Amino acid sequence: MRNKPIVCKYGAPPRRFPHFKGTIIFDLGGVLINLDIARCINNLTQLLGENNLKNIMGISNDEEGTNAVSVANRQLMKDYEKGLISTNDFFSQVLPYCRQGTTQEQLEEAWRSMIVDLPEYRLQAIERLRQNGFSIYLLSNSNDSHWNYITEKFGFEKYFDRIFASHLLHLSKPDDRIFKLVDSEIGPWQRQHIYYIDDMLANREAAQQTVGCYTFASLEDFVKETQLTYL
Numbered sequence: 001m002r003n004k005p006i007v008c009k010y011g012a013p014p015r016r017f018p019h020f021k022g023t024i025i026f027d028l029g030g031v032l033i034n035l036d037i038a039r040c041i042n043n044l045t046q047l048l049g050e051n052n053l054k055n056i057m058g059i060s061n062d063e064e065g066t067n068a069v070s071v072a073n074r075q076l077m078k079d080y081e082k083g084l085i086s087t088n089d090f091f092s093q094v095l096p097y098c099r100q101g102t103t104q105e106q107l108e109e110a111w112r113s114m115i116v117d118l119p120e121y122r123l124q125a126i127e128r129l130r131q132n133g134f135s136i137y138l139l140s141n142s143n144d145s146h147w148n149y150i151t152e153k154f155g156f157e158k159y160f161d162r163i164f165a166s167h168l169l170h171l172s173k174p175d176d177r178i179f180k181l182v183d184s185e186i187g188p189w190q191r192q193h194i195y196y197i198d199d200m201l202a203n204r205e206a207a208q209q210t211v212g213c214y215t216f217a218s219l220e221d222f223v224k225e226t227q228l229t230y231l
Contacts, residue, residue, distance in 0.1 A: 021133040022193030023186050024222075025207070026126075026160075028140035030199035031218060033118045033150060040114035047110055052097040080143050083167030087144045108145055115146065118154045122219055126159045128230050135190045139182055139198075141166045141173050173198075174206035183211045197222055 029035050041060075044053050054060040058074025080090040091104045091111075098107060130136055138160045142150075144167055150156075157163060164182050166172040171181065186194065194213035198204050204215040216222040223231045 021135075021190060022195065023135045023137060023190040024129060025137040025139050025182060025194070025196045025213075026219075027198035027200070027203065028138060028142065028150075029115075029146075031197050032122050032156070033154070034116040035114045036116050037114050040110065043110035043113045047098045047102050047107060048094070049099075056094055056097050078172070081141055081166050081172050082170050083144065084170060090143075090145075111145060112149050115150060115153075118150075118156060123156065123159055125219060125223070125231050129228075130159070130161075132228075132230060135161045135187070137161060137182060137186075138163045138165075139173070139178070139196075140164070143167050173200070173203045176206055176210040179207050179210040195222065 026032060041053070044057070044059070048056065050060070056074075056076065058077050076085075076090070076093060079085045080087075087108075088104075091107055095102065095104055095107060126136055136159065140163075142165045147165060147167060162182075162185055164178070166178070169178060169181065171178040173179075194211060195216065196204065196207040196211070196213045197216045197219055198207070199217055201217075204217070207213055208215050216225065
């Protein structure tokens with residue numbers, strides 16, 4: 001029987017950690033990869049217009065006009081994120097609403113423009129964590145277009161012991177089934193301490209309720225709270 005994971009009601013770990021092994025589950029976009037959502041929205045708006053961007057893709061600026069984004073419950077986006085439709089199917093359904101003369105290549109370039117960079121210091125931190133006994137997992141809501149682009153651009157796969165991507169699993173966060181799937185893959189010696197890092201509150205809450213784990217909004221928060229000296 002597997003050991004029951006530690007449940008922390010508020011997601012706050014001890015101020016100082018002993019030497020131990022455990023599992024850290026990382027989100028990708030917004031945690032490891034920097035994103036520029038506002039740039040993506042602006043580029044898509046130029047092709048689609050604000051109304052089509054909201055009605056077709058379910059994306060809009062917030063009411064205050066800041067860089068925050070509201071993603072509506074749009075089936076097209078959800079299906080693509082879960083890998084239920086192909087990249088060609090996704091863009092072919094959006095393309096007719098673009099301004100005349102827009103190509104799929106232009107639309108996909110705008111779609112990918114939210115992706116900025118993957119700072120080297122974050123990869124170095126992951127490598128140090130692995131060297132000090134942690135298992136490192138990746139759990140990402142992604143899609144085929146973004147995934148192909150970032151894996152080719154950044155080549156981050158080697159830093160993770162296991163990778164779970166929504167479009168390959170046909171499940172997406174915060175569905176508790178995807179957290180249960182990841183939890184089932186954690187070995188018995190890595191279960192005493194489970195940490196989950198995700199910039200989305202709904203995902204952190206779902207992970208905490210489903211898996212029972214310490215949660216953090218960023219790698220930087222994890223480093224600050226754990227005070228691991230080698231990071």
